[in-house]
Every structure is written in structure tokens, then in C-alpha cells.
Amino acid sequence: MFLHEDFxxxxxxxxxxxxxxxxxxxxxxxxxxxxxxDNIEARQxxxxxxxxxxxxxxxxxxxxxxxxxAFERVLILYRKLNAAGVGHVRRAISFAAALAVNQGRYNExxxxxxxxxxxxxxxxxxxxxxxxxxxxxxxxxxxxLLQQFLVVDVxxxxxxxxxxxxxxxxxxxxxxxFESVDxxxxxxxxxxxxxxxxxxxxxxxxxxxxxxxxxxxxxxxREQGGFTRTRYNADQAGSRDSRDRSxxxxxxxxxxxPGLSDLS
Numbered sequence: 001m002f003l004h005e006d007f008x009x010x011x012x013x014x015x016x017x018x019x020x021x022x023x024x025x026x027x028x029x030x031x032x033x034x035x036x037x038d039n040i041e042a043r044q045x046x047x048x049x050x051x052x053x054x055x056x057x058x059x060x061x062x063x064x065x066x067x068x069x070a071f072e073r074v075l076i077l078y079r080k081l082n083a084a085g086v087g088h089v090r091r092a093i094s095f096a097a098a099l100a101v102n103q104g105r106y107n108e109x110x111x112x113x114x115x116x117x118x119x120x121x122x123x124x125x126x127x128x129x130x131x132x133x134x135x136x137x138x139x140x141x142x143x144x145l146l147q148q149f150l151v152v153d154v155x156x157x158x159x160x161x162x163x164x165x166x167x168x169x170x171x172x173x174x175x176x177x178f179e180s181v182d183x184x185x186x187x188x189x190x191x192x193x194x195x196x197x198x199x200x201x202x203x204x205x206x207x208x209x210x211x212x213x214x215x216x217x218x219x220x221x222r223e224q225g226g227f228t229r230t231r232y233n234a235d236q237a238g239s240r241d242s243r244d245r246s247x248x249x250x251x252x253x254x255x256x257x258p259g260l261s262d263l264s
Contacts, residue, residue, distance in 0.1 A: 002036060008043070014051040021057040025064075033061035034073070050086050056216075059095035063102075063212070071103045078112070088115045090122065091216070097128045098212055106135035124211055127170045131208070134177050139186055142174060146193045149202045165204035166197060167211065 001007045002020055011017070017040050024032045037058040041049045059077075062070040074096045081088070093112050100109035109132040119125050126145060133141040149164045166174075171194075178190045197203050 003039065008039075012043070014053065017051055018053040018057075021054055025057050025061055028064075030061040030065050033058060037061075048086075049084075050081065052089055052092075055089060056092050056095070059092045059099075060213070063095040063099045066099065066102050068103060071099055071105065074099055075108070078115075090116055090119055090125070091212075094124045094128060094212055097132070098208060101128065101131045101135065104135070106132045109135075121164075123164060123167075124208075126164070127167050127208055127211075130166065130170050131173060134174050137177075139178070139181065139183075139190075142177075143186070143189055143193060146174075146190075146197065150193075150196060150200065163202070165202050165206075167204050167206055167208050169207045169209075171197075171203060 002011050002016075011020075017036070021033055021036060024030075024036065037054060040051070040054050043049075059074065062074055078096065093116050097109040097112040100106070100112060109128065113119075113125055113129060113132070116125065120129070126149070130142060130145050133139075133145065146166065149166060174190075175194070178187055181187065
């Protein structure tokens with residue numbers, strides 16, 4: 001029905017695109033995901049050709065297809081996105097870079113990640129950088145990146161929940177690369193770092209695919225002193241709409257209507 005000409009104006013909501021693409025992806029119909037995305041791009045619904053959720057699922061399908069043709073589609077897409085001034089989405093960039101790595105296009109993977117300045121602390125991006133640097137033989141950069149996993153710049157109270165880890169398949173490729181080099185000093189430095197990463201539990205049993213394909217969890221607004229973050233900010237900005245305000249911390253007596261006992 002979505003692809004039928006008679007219904008092209010029926011499915012015009014981004015939520016419709018999201019649901020359809022998600023169902024197709026979960027049922028491993030990656031070619032159909034591509035076909036549907038091409039239609040979405042041509043329709044330009046709700047003021048955009050590139051809804052965020054549709055973009056992510058399209059790139060996820062290309063990543064799963066893992067062919068030279070799929071990678072060429074990624075390159076064409078990002079030329080269009082850059083020309084249109086569309087903001088880049090980290091999960092989408094991660095799929096693009098991962099496909100580049102899988103296709104042996106390591107320099108393109110590095111270029112994709114350069115589109116996300118300041119995101120180098122994310123586990124996915126760090127591991128993709130490791131694979132790309134490892135792939136082009138920049139082993140000094142690999143050692144520097146591994147060193148960064150041992151430096152956790154977070155408050156002490158969060159140390160138990162924040163853990164930067166090197167993924168299992170990523171470390172396997174790095175180990176294989178260092179075993180093949182003749183530089184004794186590089187090998188010794190890597191061996192030392194590898195032992196430290198293991199000692200301080202910075203090695204993960206998960207793979208890059210596990211992380212990339214994990215479900216996106218809904219993030220609910222955090223509460224601050226009885227106000228949700230969005231409501232609190234609205235009040236700070238001087239909003240006068242009482243529907244935006246929360247009275248959770250106000251004494252209930254202030255809002256109690258007077259009864260007969262109060263009037264007697």
C-alpha cells in the first residue's frame with residue numbers, strides 16, 4: 001500500500017515511515033528498506049526528505065547488506081545531506097563508518113567520524129576510530145586511543161556506571177595487527193596497554209555489531225526539585241502558561257478550597 005500510487009498521499013507522517021522501516025528491518029527485508037527510503041526521499045514529507053528515524057534505519061539496512069553497492073549509496077546520501085545542510089546524527093554516522101570499515105574503506109570511515117566533532121568519548125565512535133586507524137596502519141594513533149580508555153574524566157560517584165570499553169572483535173583485529181609488525185617497541189607498548197585494559201576491566205565481551213544494532217532507548221526528562229527539565233526551563237524563560245508549571249512541591253493547603261468549617 002505504501003508503494004502504491006493511489007496511496008502516496010495517505011502515508012505522509014514520519015511515524016508511518018518509522019513503523020514501516022522498522023518492521024522491514026526487523027524482518028531482514030533490507031532491499032525493501034532501501035526501496036521505501038527512496039520513496040520517502042522523493043516525497044519530502046513534513047518539510048524534510050530525511051526524517052531522523054528513517055535515516056538511521058536506512059543506513060542500518062545498508063550496513064547489514066555490506067556490499068560495495070551499499071557503500072556507494074552511503075557516499076551519495078552524505079553528499080546530498082551535506083549539500084542540503086542537514087545535521088548529522090551520531091547513530092547514522094556510526095553505521096556509515098562501520099560499513100566503510102567492513103568494506104576496507106578506512107580513510108572514508110575517518111572522514112565520516114570527522115563530521116561529529118566532540119563525540120570522541122562515545123564508545124561506538126572510539127571503537128570505530130580504533131578499527132579505522134588500525135586498518136590504515138596508524139599504530140601510534142591506535143596506542144594513543146587505547147590509552148584514552150584508561151583515563152575516565154567523570155565524577156567519582158559515576159565511576160561504577162561509566163565504563164569505557166574496547167569491544168571484543170575490535171581488540172581481536174588490533175592484536176592481529178600488532179602481532180604482524182616488526183617494531184619491537186610498538187609491540188612492547190601495546191602489550192603493556194593490553195594488560196592494563198584487561199586488569200582494569202576495559203575489555204568488553206560485546207561486539208561492534210551488538211552495540212550498533214542495540215535498540216534505541218527512550219530518554220525521559222530528568223526531574224529537578226519537583227520540576228521536569230522541560231518545565232523547569234520553560235519557567236526560567238518566563239513562561240506564563242500555568243499548564244507548563246508543576247506544583248508538586250507546593251503545600252496542598254495553599255490550593256485547598258474553603259469549606260463550611262472555614263466560613264463558620
